[in-house]
Amino acid sequence: MMIADGIEDEEKWLAEGIAGIQHNAFYLHRAVESNNLREALKYSAQLLSELRTSRLSPHKYYELYMRAFDELRRLEMFFKDEDRHGCSVVDLYELVQHAGNVLPRLYLLCTVGSVYIKSKEAPAKDVLKDLVEMCRSVQHPIRGLFLRSYLAQISRDKLPDIGSEYEGDGDTVMDAVDFVLQNFTEMNKLWVRMQHQGPIRVKEKLDKERSKLRDLVGKNLHVLSQVEGVDLEIYKDTVLPRVLEQVVNCKDELAQYYLMDCIIQVFPDEYHLQTLETLLGAFPQLQPAVDIKTVLSQLMDRLSNYAASSAEVLPEFLQVEAFAKLSNAIGKVIEAQVEMPVVGAISLYVSLLTFALRVHSDRLDYVDQVLGACVKKLSGSPKLEDNKATKQVVALLTAPLEKYNDIDTALTLSNYPRVMDHLDAGTNKIMAMVLIQSIMKYNTCVSTAEKVDVLFELIKGLIKDIDGTLADELDEEDFKEEQNSVARLVHMLYNDDPEEMLQIICTVRKHIMAGGPKRLPFTVPPLVFSALKLVRRLQGLDGEVAGEEVPATPRKIFQLLNQIIEALSNVPSPELALRLYLQCAEAANDCDLEPVAYEFFTQAFVLYEEEVADSKAQVTSIHLIIGTLQRMNAFGVENRDTLTHKATGYSAKLLKKPDQCRAVYACSHLFWVDDQDGIKDGERVLLCLKRSLRIANAAQQMANVTRGTGGPVTLFVEILNKYLYFFEKGNPQITSAAIQGLIELIKTEMQSDTATPDPASDAFFACTLRYIEFQKQKGGAMGEKYDSIRI
């Protein structure tokens, strides 16, 4: 209620003040029109007395001031025109000092002063010096600030600058600088003191009101930057030190923050570069509550842009040792402000890193240095729990990746892993994913075992359980995504040199073996295929060089592969392991390593016997075994016989009869390989086909018994097709009579009472017959073969 009253009162007072001004302005205009100087002075003094109020907040006072300001402009024009009022400017200057109250007196004096300088009857510097001193008489913060603002306003275009019409003899630029600096200093003092006087007591409101006036103070700095005569030397020797002195001494956080920012924005970047040490030296002396990191970041951003603007300025950066100075300054600030939260320190380092990446992108030692400083800070603090802080650390680690597009660079930074160590397990994984994504995005290749080692250390959060976090706790989808990323990563690790490539494979193996049963099914396969690709590469090269011990040979890699796949038994993952063993068997076959290939087959069979229990899985697995075995050409008769015997045996023992039938006739291909050295055992082919036929018959009978109707004839048609296959290949054991018999059998089955009509098998049979007809029509050798077959 009180405050509302206060506001209402303020409005009332402001209205009164404005009314007062308007009232006196009326008479002032009349006096001016009649060239009555005495009257003009009287009414202008009265008018200005309205500004003597203490009751208005800064915002309202400003409104009042602007009204007065407008009147003073007109008054100045009157003063200037000596012919009208007949008083010389020198006399006028003396005359206005007779005004009763200080404030109106000084406003009038400044106004006359403006005219005085323009008249050039006295050097600008003298008048200005006089005015800036006289204004000292007004110590009330709001009144004094606006008065000096008025002074600044009217003096702006009248400074004794180089090339200005007001330039006098001697070092007048220094006079101009002195004048502005003095006004600035006094204005800042008044501005700071505002918080202790005036009608507003609540801090936030006060700060807000004060904030609105800050440009009045800052304007002076702007003016200084516009003075032609202020070169680097003057800035360095005079302007900056004195401004900083005031900034530090005022001990006011609002002022300090604003003014430091102002300095940085208003003066040229090359000046900042050349005065970096001085500028930075001020920071540790500022109040603890000042948001230094924002200001520092601003400075670093400006300097970064300056560096980007032209390559010519870059040597300057090196010459002034910009990075070192910034780095030291940040260190000092962090040390001095013990209460600064970790997030503040880290974001400072992020800015510094950004600066280093933009200005000194070739200096990896700088980048590493920043990371090192960060490590130091993190080591001294408790474990990061603050979300914002971890985000900053992630930003810190991501910046080099994005800059260099090349994981290699990040891997050479010695402090990179140390920073990552300070992340909690969750964030470590996030960062690890960022690393992997960066590699995938830029299609980079990690090419040495050493780098791979470093990389896998960095992403260890994905590779194994660390610090008691269990893989169980993680959402399954997320876990899969993580592990699939690691799997993809494995394909980006590559070197042309086989020795190095083998080292890489060994390094990856070392890391993934610590991953535990949940991770192995994801990480083992890509490693296996990576190794198989290496084997294939070595196949192309000559065998072992006589007398040299070459580490990378297919044999050694197969030994490694055996161990790697064996780890899957801990999961357990028998189906996957079986497939991988078969892949290795084929590769060993291609290298002509019979015992190695045999060993892999043994492993596959053992898994099939002992671990693959699911019937559907058995069907797929046995077909994979048969398919692989069919392609083996490295086996001698004995080994081959053992394995084919096993394969056929297991085929016949599958659970469902149709599956048995199909697997057994697939085995027929084990005895007939269609290339020149291949086995072509017609008898055993026929044995297989006959066996599958018996199984098909048994299946048919079973169906009759259990269901009352016959099963589909599909199996018979399939077997018929196999007969045709070997018939065409020239297996003498397959006769056209046998084929004819099969065709009749199928027709009989299809027409029997107990037959179940099945369009699919009908179509299949029809297609087959059509094929036979087509072959007959072919003529030549093929046509002759088929001649005796009737459909």
Add this chain to the structure above:
Amino acid sequence: MVLVLAIGDLHVPYRAPDLPAKFKSMLVPGKIQHIICTGNLCIKEVHDYLKNLCPSLHITRGEYDEDAQYPETKTLTIGQFKLGLCHGHQVVPWGDLDSLAMLQRQLDVDILVTGHTHQFKAYKHEAGVVINPGSATGAYSSITYDVNPSFVLMDIDGLRVVVYVYELIDGEVKVDKIDFKKTGTATSHSAH
């Protein structure tokens, strides 16, 4: 004019990290009416990617596929053509054309699409056409050395199908095409 993408054996992530960038930029949603996939994707991410390319997605099971629910074989009719799909590891000897012909007769289809060997093939025989789109990522195969990434786009128009094969050779995408025409029960072909 119906565009059918035949693609398979990507083996992501166990044998390859991803589709080649040049293929990815060519395959955009909204251009293709059907996708037939021979299998061995192997993970859900690849399934989702293909589904996003075209909602009419048909997949058969490869021996490394994460999803064990894909069928062993599939048949579908597009326009005048009956298509059959099967990964191919089930047909022994692997890649044997005559054995594949048997499967074609069994499924009673004009066009049989299979994979497993990672080697592009498109040929015609008495019963129809057999197409192998190869491996879209150029993944390692125990059967084929030096696999180039490849996929097939079929343009089915009335009784005619034009088979475009896209192969990535030494970093460049090369295209070839083969024409097949269905005449009554048999198809004839001309290669370009």
